[in-house]
Amino acid sequence: MGAIAGPGKHVELAKFKPFYIGLLLSIAILIASPLLFATRCSYAPCRSSSAVLGLLGAIGAALLLVAIHESAHYTAARLLHVPGARLVFNRRLGAVMLDYNYMTPKQYVVVALAPQLLTPILLWAAILTSGFAALALCIMGAANLAGGAPDIVNALYFGLVHGSAERFHLLYRWDGSVEGGVVEYRDKLVVYVMRTA
DSSP states (O other), rough: OOOOOOOTEEEOOOOHHHHHHHHHHHHHHHHHHHHHHHSSSSTTTOOOOOHHHEEEHHOOOOOOOOHHHHHHHHHHHHHHOOOOOEEETTTTTTEEEESSSSSOOHHHHHHGGGGGGGHHHHHHHHHHHHHHHHHHHHHHHHHHHHHHHHHHHHHHHHHSTTTTEEEEEEEEEEOOOOOEEEOOSSSSEEEEEEEEO
């Protein structure tokens, strides 16, 4: 990856941080999700041992979904020929995530939204099934939507606000974890950081 700063480019520190809006949306989805779970599994007694096993299976399915979610980001990035696309473990977030050298705005929007193709499929399958299969599908759909909420907000925000930018870069901390991003224009760099301290 080449240097992004050059002659005539000034740097702006972005005041608005769409990531936090996405994080709040994630929390709201997770809080609202039990209502959906309750309607799909209202017949099951809570004290049943099979209910506990079903719930453990659903949680396992949600963890599997994390791998599928990140694989969707990665597959979309590879199909769009994003330079340096790879999956890495982010120590700060404690999760696997997509890493890359840079993306164009169009690539960013498509890659960010790619995992959400799974959400309507999972929720529709939950409607068509019942019992613990429905519970597992509900949890997976809600987890995919909640986990992808920051991606959705970022894709909409960056697509609308920075659609004319040349490219996006990830911004790293000293320990290798992602701290934010840099939007590169011909004459300026707009820097987004997750925290200012």
